[in-house]
Amino acid sequence: MDTQLSYRIEETLDGFLAYQLQxxxxxxxxxxxxxxxxxxxxxxxxxxxxxxxxEWN
Numbered sequence: 001m002d003t004q005l006s007y008r009i010e011e012t013l014d015g016f017l018a019y020q021l022q023x024x025x026x027x028x029x030x031x032x033x034x035x036x037x038x039x040x041x042x043x044x045x046x047x048x049x050x051x052x053x054x055e056w057n
Contacts, residue, residue, distance in 0.1 A: 007040055009033050020044070 009018045012029075018036035019027035028043050030036030 007037070009036055 006021045007018055008021060009016055011017075015029055015031045016033050016036040017027060017029055018033075018040040020040070026040070026043060026047065028036055028039035030039050
């Protein structure tokens with residue numbers, strides 16, 4: 001999943017919120033922009049396992 005092209009980061013009162021543009025329900029928080037980006041990237045990688053193609057066969 002290419003989260004690098006399809007995410008946005010916004011500053012909040014508590015830090016930063018990173019979310020996928022195509023799936024806003026996939027989001028992560030961080031104290032810095034980098035932490036939020038890394039957390040979102042990790043979440044996206046974990047989510048791929050839920051939708052692995054071999055589970056559909």
